[in-house]
Each structure stands twice: as C-alpha cells, then as structure tokens.
Amino acid sequence: MRSRLSINVVGCHAEGEIGDVIVGGVLPPAGNTMMERMIAMERDHDHIRQLLICEPRGSVARHVNLIVPPITPGCAAGAIIMEPTEYVPMSGSNTICVATVLLETGMVPMQEPITRFKLDMPGGVIEVTAECRDGKCRSITFRNAPAFAAVLDGALEIEGHGTIPLDIAYGGMFFGIVDAQALGFQIRPDEARDLAILGEKIRKAAREQFDVSHPEFPNVRGVSIVQFAMPFQGSGAVTRNTCIVAPGRSDRSPTGTGTSARMAVLQARGLMGAGDVLIHESIIGSRFIGKILEVGDRGGVTTIIPQITGRAWITGQHTYYVDPEDPWQSGYMLSDTWGVTPTLKQ
DSSP, X not given: OOOSOEEEEEEEEETTEEEEEEEESOOXXXXXXXXXXXXXXXXXXXXXXXXXXXXXXXXXXXXXXXXXXXXSTTOSEEEEEEOSXXXXXXXXXXXXHHHHHHHHTTSSOOOSSEEEEEEEETTEEEEEEEEEETTEEEEEEEEOOOBEEEEEEEEEEXXXXXXXXEEEEESSSEEEEEETGGGTOOOOGGGHHHHHHHHHHHHHHHHHHOOOBOSSOTXXXXXXXXXXXXXXXXXXXXXXXXXXXXXTEEOSSOOHHXXXXXXXXXXXTTSOOTXXXXXXXXXXXXXXXEEEEEEEEETTXXXXXXXXXXXXXXXXXXXXXXXXXXTTTTOBOOHHHHTTOSSTTO
16 A cells, blocks of 8 residues: 555544544644634645545545644644635534544543633634543533624525525624525425525525625635524524535534524524523534623624533544545545535635
8 A cells, every 4th residue: 555645533523513633644734823824724735625525535524623733822722624615713513523532532631520621723712611521521612702793684685585684693604594484494304405505595695795704804704604593492492403514515513603603693683691592403403502601892893702512422533545646636526415616715
C-alpha cells in the first residue's frame, strides 16, 4: 500500500448528526485568530474537506472537525468546522462531538461527575460543561456565542409559493426560519425529500433577496441553512423542527446553532426571556435542550446568550489514505445526493 498522506479520524455523531473529528495527520492552518485559521483552511487546504466529505471516502451527510492548538489563553483546544459546502464559525452538534471526542480519547482529562473546559472556535470562545460517569461522557452543555435576530417577517418571494414570511437569525451562522405548518409540513421522516428540495429553494432565494452579515465577522454573510419550525409550544415544552443543510438534506440532530437562532427570534417576539427553555426535537426524534442564559445589547443589537445541551457517541476510528494513482484523490459529487449546489458561492 502507498499513500501520500495519512489522516486519523474518530467517528462521532451528536443526536444523529455525524460530526467526525480529525485527531492526527493534518497540521493547523496559519492565522492569528481562529477565524483567520478558518479562512486559511478554506483558502489553502480545502482539499482536506473535499477528501473526507466527498465520495468515495465521505458523504453529504458528514461534517468533519479539525482539532488545533488554541489561540485564546485558557482554552483546552481549538476546532475548525468543515461542513459539506462551507466552513462555519460555530456548530452545536459539531461542538458536542468535538467535546465528547476530546474527553473520551483522553485529549482533555475527564473529571467525574463534571468536567469543565473552553473551546476556541472561529465564532468565539465556547464554555463546555460535560456530565461524566464511569469513564463515559453522558452529555455536553455549552454556552454559545451571542445570537441575534436580523430580520423578522421578511417578505420572501418563492417561485411556486408566492410571498412567504421569513425570519433570519444568527446562532453561529445565519438561519432562514419559516413556518413548517403553514407550508404544509409536520416534520416527519417521510417528508424529508420534499423538505430538502423546498429548503434549498428558500435558501437560494433568501441569499439573493436578503444581504445579512455579522457585525464582527464581515466574511460571515447570507443565509446558510433554512429551518422549518413548528409552532412554539411554550417554555419547557417540546417543539419540532428540521434544518436543511446545504446542498439539501435534513440535519439529523435538532441543530444547536439553529436552536440558538430560533430562541433569538422567539426572544425578539417577546415569547422567550432569560431563563426560558426550548426543547427542540429533530426529524428523527432526537432532542437538544436550549436555554436563554442572558439577554443583552451588543453594539445596539439585542442579543441572547444561548445554552445548548445534547449527547454524542463515538462510532469508531479510521485512518484515511490517498493512493497517488487514485484518479479521485479529491473526491467527487453527483447530483443524486449532492443536488446542484456544491458550494454556497454558487
């Protein structure tokens, strides 16, 4: 066997969503901040994402996280999140996977019953509290970076559906949030394909019609994910949702950043406040518990500090090789699984 590289990956999923973690074989990209490192990874080393997420080694249903040394003092580790079509400042399910892998592989010492540490992420420092028992990480709770509502009841034109109301909020990336029930959905597994097709139509239209950007990260702009949300059932009650990850599939988890974005919208509407809880359920029935820790102001924008709790499980270990004669060293994408939008830039 010959290979021009060797990449060690720990397989993991958080409430059903795959968030595998690179633990060896890839050096950290250059940069003085984690955001700069994320940008450098996309600009100079995107072949790693393509190799691991595209076929024949990966799939559209996979995310991959690169563990790197932290830049911010006091953090145990840093992480760069690679999704099927983009690099994002923050992801809830991926953070839960990263934290679980760090603890269960011994990269971060496990303390029972509670282990606390910080992760250095492109979107900010994330405080992690892990419930640990019998050498196992039972759940991860993290304090997310500030989330905020950017657009409420925006008028979005969708071919075949006319004008529909759209909320846009940042929870780690920008989410376009629509009323699932008003569009004829109940968020059931048998609706997954129809949700994915319409979700991509909405995402593309939202990116064309609403130019939203993060006030601190000008490179973070435009709707990345569309959330189909069922009506809010009140604090502490279960509310179902699904988030359509580009290029068009339902997130199997309830989506931590999507839960953060939804809570920001609900707070802006006066339906949630500090201390209130949103139990978000995914299309497969898995759950994240979201809580608003604080409501504040950041540069004239009302923000919330979300807290998210969920679980992850390690699925295995794998070492990836690339034979120098392999004609598909960077992988490939086909429209039967990848749709027609391989990157958000298109």
